[in-house]
Amino acid sequence: MFCKLPKFFLYDKADQESSQVIRMIFSIANIPYEMKEVDEITIQDLPLRSVPVLEIDGAKIGNATTICRHLGWRFDLSGQTALEDSMVDMIAETIHEAKQKLQPWLDHIEYKSIDYSKPECSDRYALEYLDGYLGPIIENILLKSGSSWLIGHKMTWADLMVASLFNSIIYHRPNFFHSYPNIYLHNKKVAELESLEGMLYCVRDRMVDVSLFRHVKPLSTTITQKTIPESQLTACT
The missing domain is CATH 1.20.1050.10 (Glutathione S-transferase Yfyf (Class Pi); Chain A, domain 2)
Structure with a gap:
């Protein structure tokens, strides 16, 4: 059964420093995503008022390790047990x-x-x-x-x-x-x-x-x- 890949939007500041590992996971998995730059004003609208944030089909997830854990599960980069x-x-x-x-x-x-x-x-x-x-x-x-x-x-x-x-x-x-x-x-x-x-x-x-x-x-x-x-x-x- 074919599963449609969700749309991924990754929110970070201009230097993209806090999202490096997340971007590495996307690159390893060869999965497309769109970067969205955040400033001191727009960051107030994010779930934890911090970056990085990953948006998946409209739902936003904050915290770098939480996002990495989620993507690891999706793209077979988690532990085997x-x-x-x-x-x-x-x-x-x-x-x-x-x-x-x-x-x-x-x-x-x-x-x-x-x-x-x-x-x-x-x-x-x-x-x-x-x-x-x-x-x-x-x-x-x-x-x-x-x-x-x-x-x-x-x-x-x-x-x-x-x-x-x-x-x-x-x-x-x-x-x-x-x-x-x-x-x-x-x-x-x-x-x-x-x-x-x-x-x-x-x-x-x-x-x-x-x-x-x-x-x-x-x-x-x-x-x-x-x-x-x-x-x-x-x-x-």
């Missing part, structure tokens, strides 16, 4: 909280106009958080997954959440990831997906300590023994 789906949610919520915590620093490394004097804009602040909490957690999940992906043996929307957060960090601060080769190569794998061309920075080959992979199935990407200088990194556009 109830347990896997809960683990996808766990990772996604962790990444969402981390992004909120790191946002001032992320804006700083992306050269956006903010107060750089704030301590939370410093590399030291970010490194303490990444090394003391987030990095070991995600690296350990990848170490134990037994596949190229975070949960199970296929990509989920949690993989896109993780890739979205770490991509600009790897591009601007690649040395942060010497101890996290699986995060680095996971990001490279996602960034090289043809359907995401132009949405993430290119992740160049660099020297990786393969002894840190332990028993994990290698990611499907080339590992070289030559480090590419940061100055040679370029964005995929």
